[in-house]
Amino acid sequence: MxxxxxxxxxxxxxxxxxxxxxxxxxxxxxxxxxxxxxxxxxxxxxxxxxxxxxxxxxxxxxxxxxxxxxxxxxxxxxxxxxxxxxxxxxxxxxxxxxxxxxxxxxxxxxxxxxxxxxxAYLNSLLAGTNAKLLDTRKTTPNFRLCEKWAVLIGGGVNHRYGLFDMIILKDNHVDYAGGIRQAIAASQSYLARTGRQLPIEVETRNLSEVQQVLDAGGVTRIMLDNMSPAQLREAVALVAGRYPLEASGGITEETIAEVAATGVDYISVGALTHSIxxxxxxxxxx
Incomplete structure (x- = not known):
């Protein structure tokens, strides 16, 4: 490791x-x-x-x-x-x-x-797919170092460590900014103004928002939040490999294999650290 x-x-x-x-x-x-x-x-x-x-x-x-x-x-x-x-x-x-x-x-x-x-158990359910298992920031305060480390030991992949090493524009950011295009543009402007180089990920709630991200461009990854397997397959087809896709939201051991089979690149599971x-x-x- x-x-x-x-x-x-x-x-x-x-x-x-x-x-x-x-x-x-x-x-x-x-x-x-x-x-x-x-x-x-x-x-x-x-x-x-x-x-x-x-x-x-x-x-x-x-x-x-x-x-x-x-x-x-x-x-x-x-x-x-x-x-x-x-x-x-x-x-x-x-x-x-x-x-x-x-x-x-x-x-x-x-x-x-x-x-x-x-x-390790959830990772075993992804066998035969290309999906990688991610953790989240849903960690115990002051114990994140150990919890993220444990995910790696179990064969998972760390998402961002904190708010400082990646920009993720979630639903509240998008709503406060006035929309996906505005949120992406503001983030790009901020990075240019501050001289930072950080990846940008945008959370989307439906296929219309996925299309808005594609139209805006300039991001690193698209998050597909609380979408059904059918919607995930449509999103995979729509994006067509232009950006890595992360499925997120309420994914359990009963559903994770079906989610992975849709073709997404990453699956984030908060329960890896908050319900153990x-x-x-x-x-x-x-």
Whole structure:
């Protein structure tokens, strides 16, 4: 997997530092009071579910941030298919440090593995088509880095990371701007005026709006929002390869294969990150 631009050392450090500060505050008083400072122990990350593992690389960074002397024996990598009873890694070192890092490691890995598992499953339903599975910005505040990363581990494709790296003209933008042509023209003018080079995607609600985008031109991708498979096929025929097409809106595991078969290039599914069951796992002393 190619490292995405948002996974910088600075971004990872900021996430881990703020997450630990939220959890530890002025000290892990449970570990500090019950466990001798010099005690050395070990624990393993036990999988208690089936799915796709994600968050192992992040766990390394969290343990290192808590205590650089902790040692990890890795057994499984991100993206591995796991089952009940598998051990992802063993961590050894100061017992207090292991306990302090435990909950953040588990919170991240359980949710990331749930997202990776769901992504891999939905991706399997696209077999035989050219459609790529996209995530959205429907993420947990301050946890987007991990959720987007998990989609990649599960075999999906990241859409824009935030509001800053792509222009998407959605229905409200179009309505506020006075129409599709006006919204596109204003965005092109803004990019020229500010010297930015950003892709432009336009959300369309019907075939008439698709035609308006084609008439205006100058965009990167067209989003087809809440359209039926029949409408999607008509849109694919109308656009005829001039722009990549993204189907979006209410797509489920029951409908995704039919949507992919219409010939769209991308399918975005917000539920990849906003409606996920975490994978069950625990960090156990042994």
């Amino acid at each position: 190619q490292t995405p631009p948002y996974l910088t050392p600075e971004a990872l450090d900021t996430f881990i530092r703020t997450a630990l500060a939220e959890d530890i505050g002025d000290g892990d008083h449970s570990a500090l009071s019950a466990i001798p400072a010099e005690a050395q122990n070990r624990a393993h990350l036990l999988i208690k579910d089936e799915g796709v593992l994600a968050g192992v690389a992040l766990a390394h960074l969290i343990f290192r941030a808590v205590d650089a002397d902790l040692r990890i024996e890795q057994r499984l990598e991100d993206g591995a298919r796991v089952k009940h009873g598998d051990v992802a890694f063993i961590v050894e070192g100061r017992a207090q440090s292991i306990l302090t890092a435990e909950r953040l490691v588990l919170n991240c890995m359980q949710r990331m593995s749930g997202i990776a598992t769901r992504t 069951r975490s994978l069950d796992m625990s960090l156990k002393a042994f």
